[in-house]
Amino acid sequence: MLEPVNVTLESLNLxxxxxxxxxxxGALLILVIDLFKSDLHKSLYVMLSILFLFMDFAVLAxxxxxxxxxxxxxxVFNVMHIDGLALLxxxxxxxxSMLFIPLALTSNSFxxxxxxxxxxxFLFMISGFQFMVATDNLILVFVGLETSSLAxxxxxxxxxxxxxxxxxxxxxxxxxxxAGFYSFGAMIFYALTGSVEINQIAAVLSANGYADIAxxxxxxxxxxxxxxxxLSLVPFHTWAPDVYExxxxxxxxxxxxxxxxxxxxxxxxxxxxxxxxxxVWLEVILYxxxxxxxxxxxxxxxxxxxVKRMLAYSSISHAGFVMAAILIGTTQANSAxxxxxxxxxFTNLGSFSMLWISRQKHIPIYQASDHSYNKFAGLIKTAPVxxxxxxxxxxxxxxxxxxxxxxxxxxxxxxxxxxxxxxxxLIMALNSAIAGYYxxxxxxxxxxxxxxxGADLYVFTNNASLSLRTIVGVAxxxxxxxxxxxxxxxxxxxxxxxxxxx
Amino acid sequence: MFEAIAFYLFAFLTIAMxxxxxxxxxxxxxxxxLAAGMIFISAFFFxxxxxxxxxxxxxxxxxxxxxxxxxxxxxxxxxxxxxxxxGNALIISGLSILSAVLVVLIVAAPMVATNITASYPVNPxxxxxxxxxxxxxxxxxxxxxxxxxxxxxAMIAGIVLAGKKMDLSLTLMTEAEIIDxxxxxxxxxxx
Numbered sequence: 001m002l003e004p005v006n007v008t009l010e011s012l013n014l015x016x017x018x019x020x021x022x023x024x025x026g027a028l029l030i031l032v033i034d035l036f037k038s039d040l041h042k043s044l045y046v047m048l049s050i051l052f053l054f055m056d057f058a059v060l061a062x063x064x065x066x067x068x069x070x071x072x073x074x075x076v077f078n079v080m081h082i083d084g085l086a087l088l089x090x091x092x093x094x095x096x097s098m099l100f101i102p103l104a105l106t107s108n109s110f111x112x113x114x115x116x117x118x119x120x121x122f123l124f125m126i127s128g129f130q131f132m133v134a135t136d137n138l139i140l141v142f143v144g145l146e147t148s149s150l151a152x153x154x155x156x157x158x159x160x161x162x163x164x165x166x167x168x169x170x171x172x173x174x175x176x177x178x179a180g181f182y183s184f185g186a187m188i189f190y191a192l193t194g195s196v197e198i199n200q201i202a203a204v205l206s207a208n209g210y211a212d213i214a215x216x217x218x219x220x221x222x223x224x225x226x227x228x229x230x231l232s233l234v235p236f237h238t239w240a241p242d243v244y245e246x247x248x249x250x251x252x253x254x255x256x257x258x259x260x261x262x263x264x265x266x267x268x269x270x271x272x273x274x275x276x277x278x279x280v281w282l283e284v285i286l287y288x289x290x291x292x293x294x295x296x297x298x299x300x301x302x303x304x305x306x307v308k309r310m311l312a313y314s315s316i317s318h319a320g321f322v323m324a325a326i327l328i329g330t331t332q333a334n335s336a337x338x339x340x341x342x343x344x345x346f347t348n349l350g351s352f353s354m355l356w357i358s359r360q361k362h363i364p365i366y367q368a369s370d371h372s373y374n375k376f377a378g379l380i381k382t383a384p385v386x387x388x389x390x391x392x393x394x395x396x397x398x399x400x401x402x403x404x405x406x407x408x409x410x411x412x413x414x415x416x417x418x419x420x421x422x423x424x425x426l427i428m429a430l431n432s433a434i435a436g437y438y439x440x441x442x443x444x445x446x447x448x449x450x451x452x453x454g455a456d457l458y459v460f461t462n463n464a465s466l467s468l469r470t471i472v473g474v475a476x477x478x479x480x481x482x483x484x485x486x487x488x489x490x491x492x493x494x495x496x497x498x499x500x501x502x
Numbered sequence: 503m504f505e506a507i508a509f510y511l512f513a514f515l516t517i518a519m520x521x522x523x524x525x526x527x528x529x530x531x532x533x534x535x536l537a538a539g540m541i542f543i544s545a546f547f548f549x550x551x552x553x554x555x556x557x558x559x560x561x562x563x564x565x566x567x568x569x570x571x572x573x574x575x576x577x578x579x580x581x582x583x584x585x586x587x588x589g590n591a592l593i594i595s596g597l598s599i600l601s602a603v604l605v606v607l608i609v610a611a612p613m614v615a616t617n618i619t620a621s622y623p624v625n626p627x628x629x630x631x632x633x634x635x636x637x638x639x640x641x642x643x644x645x646x647x648x649x650x651x652x653x654x655x656a657m658i659a660g661i662v663l664a665g666k667k668m669d670l671s672l673t674l675m676t677e678a679e680i681i682d683x684x685x686x687x688x689x690x691x692x693x
Contacts, residue, residue: 005636007640017644076644079644108677112673117661121655121659121662124651124654125655128652131644139642140648143645147655151659153659158662159673160673161671161674184608361676
């Protein structure tokens with residue numbers, strides 16, 4: 001007979017689970033409401049989602065106070081691992097989700113928002129990402145990742161037109177491949193060390209002095225491929241432009257931010273101890289990944305004819321840029337990663353919301369796709385405010401001071417220089433210059449060209465509603481006044497990153 | 503001795519079954535061979551004293567997954583011969599050899615690292631099932647419950663995507679068409 005196990009409730013530290021449970025409860029509530037009364041307006045569900053995400057945020061803020069005082073929190077048999085990284089990334093995930101979900105309140109009807117399940121899946125997805133970042137157990141990372149990915153594929157397909165099915169199936173196939181790679185990688189780490197917890201893997205590996213280096217490298221290759229897919233690093237990026245084009249603009253914007261920060265945190269936990277332990281091979285591979293991803297994506301972005309595809313390549317390039325932080329691996333670089341991602345959130349939120357506002361249901365003849373460049377031609381004459389706002393986001397993405405992303409790029413390059421990666425810093429600066437070119441291409445279209453003959457003048461208020469305008473307003477504020485917030489934000493981030501030992 | 507005989511017997515049977523599954527041109531043969539192969543694999547778990555995983559292998563793969571395949575087969579004409587497109591033989595054999603080597607590498611990894619110690623060693627006085635249950639409901643309680651959430655998500659996703667509401671696309675309809683459709687009481691009302 002087994003002896004009964006005595007577990008005290010205090011030792012479980014259930015507080016570490018609360019932030020993830022809140023969105024799950026919200027999702028279940030939405031499903032139950034739908035059971036009892038099925039034809040409610042979508043604004044109720046949007047408000048419920050925001051309410052639950054806000055509660056999530058409040059609990060996170062409370063937890064961050066505890067973590068700041070007592071250091072890393074462990075809970076539920078040490079599976080939950082709440083440190084500074086987990087909290088920072090959860091803050092970004094929850095805030096970004098709160099800003100993206102009001103984009104459902106468009107003035108035109110779109111298929112996915114007619115489902116209460118859309119909002120339930122959205123909340124399940126958030127809790128999946130939160131589980132993924134708040135643990136260093138590879139099994140929980142996997143389960144959280146799959147929960148959120150399955151929900152995300154469905155959210156894309158629910159847009160219900162041919163391109164979104166194509167996008168969902170492509171994303172699903174690539175995601176399944178990445179999941180396979182991830183589990184092989186995790187298996188090799190387990191085989192080498194007898195543990196699936198990253199800190200124990202690190203301890204066992206450093207105790208035996210990285211004896212089985214060949215097998216370790218095989219494991220690292222699998223992990224790199226898995227995260228390459230999730231972070232859309234070149235050459236694993238092939239799905240990204242098609243998926244961004246097929247998904248609705250809010251989902252595309254969401255995809256460029258939230259899943260990536262979750263994947264970045266896990267990649268940081270796995271790769272940084274390996275880079276620090278002086279595995280030269282991994283350093284070289286990461287270096288190549290960073291440089292190729294930045295440069296190749298920038299060059300592909302130059303030749304795109306569709307603004308959304310251009311933004312897809314641009315976000316691949318930004319992911320490569322930020323991946324440099326994991327290569328450099330200093331506290332300064334890791335803090336710069338989080339700062340960059342906060343600023344990128346606001347800028348990308350703005351640019352994808354602008355695309356969403358101008359979304360037409362039926363594409364006129366002179367446009368090749370939903371958001372082709374000539375749709376934006378001469379916008380300054382037909383809709384001066386929209387043109388100025390769009391230009392603002394493009395300038396921020398290009399890294400022109402004093403707009404938001406300039407500060408992100410600035411701190412990232414600074415950390416590369418202090419980390420001793422001078423050539424990398426130079427390549428990053430050069431790439432920012434190349435990137436400026438394709439962002440300016442859109443500005444040239446908007447400001448210098450004549451509008452297309454017979455163009456719909458009202459296209460830029462086509463889909464607008466008060467909540468969409470508000471979100472764009474928030475993004476504009478975040479982009480312009482970033483310079484006020486950068487210093488306190490960086491202090492806050494650095495304190496948390498330093499406390500969790502990265 | 504007995505274990506060695508059992509291992510080689512089941513190894514031969516498994517490989518033979520999967521070989522049939524890959525090479526046959528009859529869908530029904532492939533399906534049956536695959537199911538048999540799955541059951542033979544569970545024998546390895548029993549040889550290794552992992553009875554719980556052996557039972558799971560039979561229940562999940564042979565029971566659930568193969569039943570799903572069988573249902574899928576009902577939509578096709580299984581008596582017809584499948585015409586396969588054969589690509590470049592060099593690429594195919596190259597990739598198969600590469601993946602075979604990779605599999606051997608992966609399986610060999612634990613043998614190289616002999617000095618590992620399990621964090622949760624098996625209690626010899628008890629069955630394997632009790633040990634798995636003990637770990638699953640203490641240490642791995644959270645992943646277990648999150649897996650339940652994952653299945654719920656997958657279920658909702660499946661129901662939504664296969665549902666009748668997806669037949670019409672509000673994304674492609676104009677606002678006037680949507681209003682007309684809502685007035686039409688006979689159709690399924692979309693909110």
